Amino acid sequence: MQTNFSLDQLARPDLKEMETILRKCVHCGFCLPACPTYSILGDERDSPRGRIYLIKDLIESEGASVDAVAPHIDKCLSCLACTTVCPSGVDYRHYVDYARKQIEGLYRRPLGDKIFRKLLGRLISSPGLFRPALLWARYLKPFAGLASRRFAPALGMAPRRVAAKQILTGRHVYLAEGVKRQRVALLAGCAQQVLRPSINQSTIRVLNRLGCDVVVVYGEGCCGALVHHLGEESASRDRARALIKAWEQEQNQEGLDAIIVNTSGCGSHVKDFGHLLKDDDEWRAPAMRVASLTKDVSEIIDELGLPKRGAVGDGVRVAYHAPCTLLHGQKIDTLPERLLEQAGFVMMPVKEKHFCCGSAGIYNLVQPEIADMLKERRQQTLQDMPVEFVATGNIGCQRQLQSGLETPVVHMIELLDWALGGSKPPLIK
Numbered sequence: 001m002q003t004n005f006s007l008d009q010l011a012r013p014d015l016k017e018m019e020t021i022l023r024k025c026v027h028c029g030f031c032l033p034a035c036p037t038y039s040i041l042g043d044e045r046d047s048p049r050g051r052i053y054l055i056k057d058l059i060e061s062e063g064a065s066v067d068a069v070a071p072h073i074d075k076c077l078s079c080l081a082c083t084t085v086c087p088s089g090v091d092y093r094h095y096v097d098y099a100r101k102q103i104e105g106l107y108r109r110p111l112g113d114k115i116f117r118k119l120l121g122r123l124i125s126s127p128g129l130f131r132p133a134l135l136w137a138r139y140l141k142p143f144a145g146l147a148s149r150r151f152a153p154a155l156g157m158a159p160r161r162v163a164a165k166q167i168l169t170g171r172h173v174y175l176a177e178g179v180k181r182q183r184v185a186l187l188a189g190c191a192q193q194v195l196r197p198s199i200n201q202s203t204i205r206v207l208n209r210l211g212c213d214v215v216v217v218y219g220e221g222c223c224g225a226l227v228h229h230l231g232e233e234s235a236s237r238d239r240a241r242a243l244i245k246a247w248e249q250e251q252n253q254e255g256l257d258a259i260i261v262n263t264s265g266c267g268s269h270v271k272d273f274g275h276l277l278k279d280d281d282e283w284r285a286p287a288m289r290v291a292s293l294t295k296d297v298s299e300i301i302d303e304l305g306l307p308k309r310g311a312v313g314d315g316v317r318v319a320y321h322a323p324c325t326l327l328h329g330q331k332i333d334t335l336p337e338r339l340l341e342q343a344g345f346v347m348m349p350v351k352e353k354h355f356c357c358g359s360a361g362i363y364n365l366v367q368p369e370i371a372d373m374l375k376e377r378r379q380q381t382l383q384d385m386p387v388e389f390v391a392t393g394n395i396g397c398q399r400q401l402q403s404g405l406e407t408p409v410v411h412m413i414e415l416l417d418w419a420l421g422g423s424k425p426p427l428i429k
């Protein structure tokens with residue numbers, strides 16, 4: 001793609017990087033049918049190619065076109081389905097991240113939207129605040145229809161039952177059963193451990209059984225993915241540095257073979273810490289070390305190998321919903337299904353597996369209409385399947401799909417835990 005960046009702009013490393021990304025796009029349009037927002041809205045400005053043009057215009061106009069650009073970038077899910085199909089290898093992820101950061105600084109959002117976005121970013125990423133908020137939301141849920149357009153979707157999404165408090169705070173070490181094979185850190189996360197603490201408990205149990213000491217060094221810790229997707233670059237970098245510091249200390253003291261993440265949205269973000277802090281001389285190298293140690297929970301299980309199949313999994317039918325952040329963000333495709341099959345579950349084929357469920361961080365709260373359309377499309381493919389469980393690998397997808405599905409939607413690690421002797425994953429609606 002031809003660009004008209006000024007010489008001054010090209011002297012800036014961040015804009016030089018954007019120009020290099022842009023030049024790779026050959027306008028072929030292969031990304032259009034893969035894009036969820038284009039497929040439901042049919043407007044080229046809500047497609048990857050359209051957004052690439054809009055962001056180019058934003059840069060060339062030095063921000064003057066922000067009012068025309070921002071609504072279409074806001075509608076982008078950052079699902080990265082476009083990157084999987086792009087034959088030219090356009091790095092849309094960092095391109096749209098750059099745009100979000102610029103928009104956050106330039107765009108005048110209505111004050112209510114601004115406050116709402118800030119509030120969500122802080123509340124959801126802090127378990128100590130998020131849990132009490134959910135407890136209150138249960139009482140307000142029946143009145144969701146009376147709430148303002150901003151708060152109604154958030155109340156509608158609140159679970160009817162809030163899981164017992166099992167937030168991992170401070171430093172914990174969970175010792176391997178039998179012979180120790182590896183020492184790994186687990187990202188405790190933020191919203192996930194409030195909404196479904198059984199995911200961390202299952203992860204620890206399975207890793208212990210497979211011979212890993214599991215250390216949690218940053219309890220109540222958000223990796224910053226949420227605020228990053230809201231364009232809050234500085235807050236996102238601060239969170240990354242705090243996590244890197246904690247993991248580096250652990251690495252220097254007792255050593256770490258891997259850092260395990262069981263929320264694919266966070267995993268995709270942590271694996272990108274090297275890029276996030278590439279201009280920070282002090283943190284660049286540690287960030288790259290952390291990123292290279294990071295693995296999705298399915299990757300470490302594959303590496304360690306599952307023991308002979310358990311009795312529970314035999315014959316239990318499961319449909320797997322691939323989270324975009326695992327499938328497109330981390331390019332982990334059939335591995336979770338393969339592991340479930342090895343554990344004895346019967347995997348049923350799912351249609352349109354590349355298609356986003358509309359969760360996408362807090363997209364379902366800030367773009368509820370589009371998110372609902374995507375959710376319904378995804379639920380339609382799953383609701384009539386003759387399965388006992390829908391498995392996934394990201395808490396956002398789990399909550400999004402469960403709201404409206406009777407079949408329990410669970411994390412794949414909970415099913416593996418069950419097959420290896422743990423308890424049956426709970427249904428939380």
Ligand code: SF4
Nearest residue numbers: 035076077079080082
């Ligand atoms: S990230 Fe997803 S929603 Fe955004 S342009 Fe790419 S395919 Fe479309």
Ligand code: SF4
Nearest residue numbers: 025026028029031086
């Ligand atoms: S598929 Fe890639 S090269 Fe083709 S239009 Fe989309 S982003 Fe550009």
